[in-house]
Amino acid sequence: MFELATRLAGWHSAGTPFALATVTAVRGSAPRDPGAALAVHPDGTVLGNVSGGCVEAAVYELARRCLDTGEPVTETFGYAEADAFAVGLSCGGELDVLVRRVNPGDAALGSVLADDDPVALCTVTAGPAELIGTTIAVRAATGPDDSRTAVSCAPGAVGSTGSAGLDAAIVADAAALLAAGRGGVLRYGPAGECDGDGVAVLVQCRVIPPRLLVFGAIDLAAQLCRLGRDLGYRVTVCDARSTFLTPHRFPDADELVVDWPHRYLAGTDTDERTVICVLTHDAKFDVPLLVAALRGPAGYVGALGSRRTDAQRRRSLVAAGLRPDELTRLRAPIGLDLGARGTAETALAIAAEIVAVRTGHGARPLSTLCGPIHGSAARPPNRSRQIA
Known part of the structure; x- marks a missing residue:
């Protein structure tokens, strides 16, 4: 619901009642988690969604009815195999939706x-x-x-x-x-x-929101800022070179910091949800920054560079006093193996690895796995059972 808050605040402050549909429970491969919401204004305007399109029309009608009656209603939606045209979830899951009218008071x-x-x-x-x-x-x-x-x-x-x-x-x-x-x-x-x-x-x-700290004012950083904001991170870009660190180049960043990277990191708050992406691939920036990052609480620390650059960087980090157990936390070369080319695809590969690390999933093709798509990690299929 919180992703709709800004628009809903306008409706509420204007004294307009509206209907709010909220997913309250899911079972199986439902497309949205509990808390997903759809809101309907009296003029018919719709915000949000509860199922990615499967049951939106039916929920909309419930919302319109709720606006008229003021009575909350709970409905369960699932896949009706006996009737392919029934309102339901084509993914085979099931979800419960509560629809209620929100009044100005x-x-x-x-x-x-x-x-x-x-x-x-x-x-x-x-x-x-x-x-x-x-x-x-x-x-x-x-x-x-x-x-x-x-x-x-x-x-x-x-x-x-x-x-x-x-x-x-x-x-x-x-x-x-x-x-x-x-x-x-x-x-x-x-x-x-x-x-x-x-x-x-x-x-x-x-x-x-968790923090995404991007070090290095390069084109790849701009692409990563955009994806980071879409993933719900508060994005900071830090670089010692003010010439390259401008709002025009990084419109999606929440914060731009001109400072030496390791000095900025030493003075800023991080926790286990923090993501640190080092894109400078310059030893004078990378080594002191990564020593600080890998000794801190950040849940993800990745660094850009070729395998040759990474090998030399790891030797420098050891020489700087980093222990083997600290060095194993470094994800470099950064990103998943997507065959990425260019800044947009490389940023996608980095973002994909960030999500995989956060969720603890193996980042394998869903077509090679079985079990629920959403939620807990899918498991490798039992080939002998499938063949039988």
């Missing part, structure tokens, strides 16, 4: 749309009729300096289910999910009992 959703701070949006998706569609927005606690910090004390919350016990349970558990940076489905009894399962609550978390 919806404080919880309004709070979420008001800014882009970290927040957990909690929506009751199953349970007693009076609870379905109710929402609570849970924000991170603020530290003494009024900056956003990890949730360590009572977080701020807006909205209510109408049950004090259920509200308290949702806020506490959603705060923990927000602190961990992930969403999920919570289950309770109708009054918030932890051993009940009659009430289901979808928690969608908006967290500070």
Whole structure:
């Protein structure tokens, strides 16, 4: 839902009610994850999608009806093999969709749309009729300096289910999910009992985006910036040469930094979600930068260069004191073997490797694997079983 927030904020601030359809659960090879959303304005304008096109028309009709009645509705969509023309998912999966009307006075959703701070949006998706569609927005606690910090004390919350016990349970558990940076489905009894399962609550978390640090103001960096932003990263390009580091050359970067790469990295925040791409392939920049990067917490560190360049660079890194276990973290030459030529294809190969490392998948052709396409890593097919 958060990818629609900017447009939905305009609708909400204008006092316009709209219908919001949200994927609440998926089974099998469904094309979108829980939290995917489609919104419908009273004038018929549509934002987002819940299935990549398979069931959008049916969800749109549900949304129009919900706008008229104000009553939330839950529908399950799947593939009906007996009727090839039935509304369903051609991928063979199944998904549940909750459609509800968002009114101008919806404080919880309004709070979420008001800014882009970290927040957990909690929506009751199953349970007693009076609870379905109710929402609570849970924000991170603020530290003494009024900056956003990890949730360590009572977080701020807006909205209510109408049950004090259920509200308290949702806020506490959603705060923990927000602190961990992930969403999920919570289950309770109708009054918030932890051993009940009659009430289901979808928690969608908006967290500070991970960082993509690109070192080297070259054409490839510009292509990588574009892909990085599409993948949800906050992109910084750093280079010591101000002549090449201009907004005109890097329109998709969130930040441009003129500094020596290793000095900038030493003074900036990184974590296990951080991606570092070293594209300078110049030893005076690469070696001190990579020593710092490989000793830090970044989840991905890659460096551009030929195999000859990489071999010499690794010798220099060892000479600079890097241990073998630290050096094994370096992904160089950077990118997957796609047969890439030119900057656009090379950027794609790098982005593909970043995704594969983040998800832990093997980056093999889906046609050689079996099992679910989305979610957990697919496994190699059992050839003897297939042949039999």
